[in-house]
Amino acid sequence: MDLLATLNHQLQQLRQQAETIDQQQVAGRPQNWFDSALFSCRSPQLTDYVAEAQRNLRHLQQSNLSNMAKQRLVQRLGEQTSALTRAFRNVDTRRKPTTKNKLKAVVQQINASSQQLYQQLSDTQEFERRLQDMISLASRENSAEAIQRTLALHARLGRCRKALSDIERQIQDLERRS
Known part of the structure; x- marks a missing residue:
């Protein structure tokens, strides 16, 4: 016994x-x-x-x-x-996957946010380029309507550039946190 x-x-x-x-x-x-x-x-x-x-x-x-x-x-x-x-x-081994999965999810979320911001930056830069082309075409005309259109396009370009700087700041903030 x-x-x-x-x-x-x-x-x-x-x-x-x-x-x-x-x-x-x-x-x-x-x-x-x-x-x-x-x-x-x-x-x-x-x-x-x-x-x-x-x-x-x-x-x-x-x-x-x-x-x-x-x-x-x-x-x-x-x-x-x-x-x-x-x-x-093995109790710690059982727990690690949940921690690992949470970390992996956070990293994926940051990567997705980063990719989304870069895509948004690219789209906004393309929009800025098109606005500049439109301003260039509108400035060739000297009519009152063309001048109004050019002023409106310049206002849109200003808002576009502000959006660009906001997106760039968000990207910098995200990269600092990573």
């Missing part, structure tokens, strides 16, 4: 680790840690799984079980203990 005492001690240590992990608030925590063939409980708390293994150990310690039932219970307890140990060892 020395092995049962060792197993009991190991499960107590696993329970302490589980309590520590369960106290940490983690976004995206899995609803179920283990396969239903291995544990009957379904919980986001690791202590519930350790408690199930401890119940199985107490059940094993009962003397009224057949040898076949004890063998099955010992095998199940070994698998549960092994799975719990692996889960605790």
